[in-house]
Amino acid sequence: MKRLISYDLPANAWIAALVAAIVLILAVLPLTTPSIRSVNMAAKIIVFIPLAASFILLIGYTGIVSFAHTVFFGIGGYGLALGLLNSDASVSGMLTGLMLGVALSAVFGLIIALLSLRIRAIYFAMVTLVAALVTSQLASRLTWLTGGQDGVSFDIPDALSPGVRYWTVPFSDVPVTGKVLLYYALFAIAALSFLAMLRIVNSPFGRVLQAIRENEFRASALGYPTTWYKAVSSILAAVFATIAGGLYAAWLGYVGPGSTLSLNVLTDILLIIVIGGSGSLYGAILGAVVIIVSENYLQSLIELLIPVSIAKSPAGTLLSGDRWLLWLGVLYVVAIYLVPEGIVGMTRSGGRPGDRRAIPGPNHSR
Amino acid sequence: MSEPATAAISATDLSIRFGGHVAVNNVSCQFYDGKLTAILGPNGAGKTTFFNLLSGQLAPTSGQIHFYGKDITRYSVSHRAKIGVGRAFQLTNLFPKLSTFENVRLAVQARGNLGFDMARLSVDLPGVNEQAEFYLEKVALLSKGDLDVRSLSHGDQRKLEVAMLLALEPKVFMFDEPTAGMTIDEVPIIVELIQAIKQTEGRAILLVEHKMDIIKTLADRIVIFHNGEVIADGDPNEVMSMPIVQDVYLGRALA
Structure with missing residues (x-):
């Protein structure tokens, strides 16, 4: 079991327990509830975990701050959609489309990495943001290929469609349809991706990435050609984000600029890693749950907590459920102040004996 | 064999200019296996710049660097580290x-x-x-x-x-003030380590250091830098007694 997670346990027992509970709930959810809303939410969480984890691989481990990550997510979605459309919804067409998407993303990931060598820090971040917006615009305009603003709706292979009924769970009476099967396919692929990334960051390669983030100058002085390491890291992050994009499109039976390429998706990913923490891949799990559950239930929660009489009064408008987005923003700002390194980073800055910065000794020479 | 051994690392007519300032000027110097060369000179003499040229952090304006006879002037930092040019840095x-x-x-x-x-x-x-x-x-x-x-x-x-x-x-060890800022009792462990590398591994060692007692213990040869040029190069006792060295380096250091 410890090998499976590459001996990389969450920093403290509470967080480990939380992660285990989340995984367990995601694993059994569609067998216990017929609620389409909660299963949809769980599926979105499952997709966004590897997506955010791949972003952590890039930003948290390698230190490349790129906002072009939604591009890969989009390529995965469109790849899978176009593969299905052009093959009469066959599994092989789906996989071919996704694989072509992965290849395209790998090339684009390489370009991004090479770009980061030429343009530094904040300018690079801005260039990648523009790349993301341009891609989004392209997807909206190239109607013949992408269906424009409307996106592409497609049929999923029959075995995975909601119409097929395999079995009924005895205790909860929930029917196991093709859609449930699809859910578990998503779960399995997302879990494999996550474990693969966990292995990568704990491999010698992953250590070099961390070294580059900490001190690129020194990493090269140890004999690591840092350019190639950054390139491979960027390609890997792109590939995993593409796979996640394919999963999301498969679940929705639809892909469009709004679901994969828009700024909202980017904001989601950023919120996830800010709340969850970018110091460890587990941040992706905790962050995805907090953000996606809030997006789905914060409005209802506020409506539940605040009596209608208050919410309707002039002074109480801020407390009405319609203002949930505002409160999500407040949550975000509070999180930045209270847990700047995210939930997984919370315990790290705790009471370790040597955590105070060393006082540098005198330096006699220039 | 009677012919001289190939230098582990050598600089030939090495220069680097930053705008109008010549930080290292036409330096030629060979460093051999099993020998520890102490590199001395006042602050700003070009010692660290010389190290940066050898290990590849800076590209020379002119001149060549050879590593066991092979021209490595155009090698990247990581490539040089890979083939055995090892360096410890001055600022941590x-x-x-x-x-x-x-x-x-x-x-x-x-x-x-x-x-x-x-x-x-x-x-x-x-x-x-x-x-x-x-x-x-x-x-x-x-x-x-x-x-x-x-x-x-x-x-x-x-x-x-x-x-x-x-x-x-590495095959060549470059130490840039390894004991700077250390407390007195921490220094011997570093000195002993460097001594051990020299004796048991027989590697070429370049050492930038200001502490004279360490230099006396370790150095087989002293090279003095001043204003980017090598002004003295040879046996420690000879070099330290040269008038020009006393003027430039010790004169100022003892004043």
């Missing part, structure tokens, strides 16, 4: 948020060409972890292996810097 230059152990392991796995290995786990690498511990032990830091580097004292960070250079097992 480590991976601050990684553990002490991890810093050394990164050096060990660099030497083993394991950097692109992503299928295996770091904890499983045969030999690598043992070697990292071995080199930590050498600088008496094994007990602090789990601490983040940023929490180490300045002296311990300097020791770690040396351990990382040792772990690279």
